[in-house]
Amino acid sequence: MSLPGSLPTSRVPEPSTAPSIRWGILAPGWIARQFASALAGMTTQRIVAVGSRSLERAQQFAAETGVENAYGSYAELVGDPRVQAVYVASPHSEHAALALLAIEAGKHVLVEKPFARNADEARRVVQAARSRGVTLMEAMWTRFLPRTDIVRQLLEDGVLGELQTTIGDHGQPIWHIERMQRLDLAGGALLDLGVYPVSYTHFVLGRPGSIVATGELTDTGVDRQVAAVLTDFPDHPHARALVSTNMGAKTPTTFAIAGSAARVELDAEFYAPGRVRLVTPDGSAVVSPPDVVAGHYGLAYEAAHFASLVADGYPESPTLPLDDTVAILETMDEIRAQVGVRYPGE
Ligand SMILES: NC(=O)c1ccc[n+]([C@@H]2O[C@H](COP(=O)([O-])OP(=O)(O)OC[C@H]3O[C@@H](n4cnc5c(N)ncnc54)[C@H](OP(=O)(O)O)[C@@H]3O)[C@@H](O)[C@H]2O)c1
Numbered sequence: 568m569s570l571p572g573s574l575p576t577s578r579v580p581e582p583s584t585a586p587s588i589r590w591g592i593l594a595p596g597w598i599a600r601q602f603a604s605a606l607a608g609m610t611t612q613r614i615v616a617v618g619s620r621s622l623e624r625a626q627q628f629a630a631e632t633g634v635e636n637a638y639g640s641y642a643e644l645v646g647d648p649r650v651q652a653v654y655v656a657s658p659h660s661e662h663a664a665l666a667l668l669a670i671e672a673g674k675h676v677l678v679e680k681p682f683a684r685n686a687d688e689a690r691r692v693v694q695a696a697r698s699r700g701v702t703l704m705e706a707m708w709t710r711f712l713p714r715t716d717i718v719r720q721l722l723e724d725g726v727l728g729e730l731q732t733t734i735g736d737h738g739q740p741i742w743h744i745e746r747m748q749r750l751d752l753a754g755g756a757l758l759d760l761g762v763y764p765v766s767y768t769h770f771v772l773g774r775p776g777s778i779v780a781t782g783e784l785t786d787t788g789v790d791r792q793v794a795a796v797l798t799d800f801p802d803h804p805h806a807r808a809l810v811s812t813n814m815g816a817k818t819p820t821t822f823a824i825a826g827s828a829a830r831v832e833l834d835a836e837f838y839a840p841g842r843v844r845l846v847t848p849d850g851s852a853v854v855s856p857p858d859v860v861a862g863h864y865g866l867a868y869e870a871a872h873f874a875s876l877v878a879d880g881y882p883e884s885p886t887l888p889l890d891d892t893v894a895i896l897e898t899m900d901e902i903r904a905q906v907g908v909r910y911p912g913e
Pocket of ligand 1: 625681758
């Protein structure tokens with residue numbers, strides 16, 4: 568097979584072209600700071616309020632990021648009529664309850680990954696948003712990156728031939744972070760890190776019919792590492808997907824999609840902005856130009872996409888439909904069940 572001279576151009580709009588909406592940040596931790604700086608640097612979005620469990624922490628975040636209003640409770644944040652959309656950036660255990668709090672207050676909601684602890688919680692949140700008529704989306708930023716749209720076009724055009732194997736992993740030595748260790752905060756490698764290769768596998772192959780998983784748990788009962796093989800994809804009967812995640816070691820954190828005609832390779836960090844490489848079985852390759860954005864500035868793409876949905880009155884994203892978000896959690900539920908991680912109340 569001869570390769571195209573260049574890869575498709577991303578169709579993702581520049582984040583600065585999205586309509587500006589008024590955001591409230593709920594839970595001002597590490598990722599909320601990355602989100603605020605991506606919005607400030609790359610978009611015309613306005614963060615008008617921040618809510619923390621502590622007024623002091625909310626005020627500190629507001630002072631650092633130039634946000635006008637700081638609240639010492641999440642209820643006050645969602646009660647602010649200036650806030651149109653809430654970004655939920657808490658630990659995983661709180662995602663569903665805080666998304667419901669915001670939905671009940673009539674806000675549009677963007678929820679950090681993983682969308683919830685499990686598929687049951689996710690279905691409840693989706694149902695609430697549909698009944699309230701607000702826009703809801705999982706903040707799986709990878710899905711909205713220009714790099715991902717290049718892969719999307721290669722898949723749509725059948726350039727890889729029949730899909731055979733995907734290999735994706737994500738490992739970072741972050742087991743010492745308290746929220747990663749705690750069962751009550753829904754810690755563990757899979758929900759925090761493994762969600763990326765699981766979600767990307769769903770993006771490429773759809774929902775698997777069968778899963779075989781193995782893992783190792785910490786003393787606190789969360790998964791330190793997990794490896795899984797996903798099979799029986801209705802649209803890709805010959806495909807096998809390998810997924811691995813680890814919170815005790817830095818792993819390659821790459822993703823490869825191998826088809827009968829060619830393969831795609833995404834270098835580390837595959838879930839972040841970067842290049843796409845298309846390689847033929849004989850080893851010749853074509854590579855996309857360097858991404859214009861680096862690291863967590865890439866969060867601007869998901870925020871811009873969400874702002875456009877809100878401004879245009881769409882209840883959910885065609886790029887990451889809520890049914891896909893629920894299906895990803897169903898896959899993670901099955902992996903966790905096989906590995907033996909159960910969160911309180913499950
Ligand atoms: N997209 C990405 O690249 C990315 C990267 C890292 C993390 N994340 C996701 O973002 C979320 C937050 O991660 P993070 O690293 O930002 O965490 P973090 O720094 O610990 O911040 C989480 C915040 O949640 C609030 N919170 C609410 N209930 C809490 C509880 N019971 N225990 C502890 N904190 C609680 C705290 O703020 P207040 O107490 O001040 O309200 C805390 O600052 C997670 O869902 C994670 O998976 C996404």
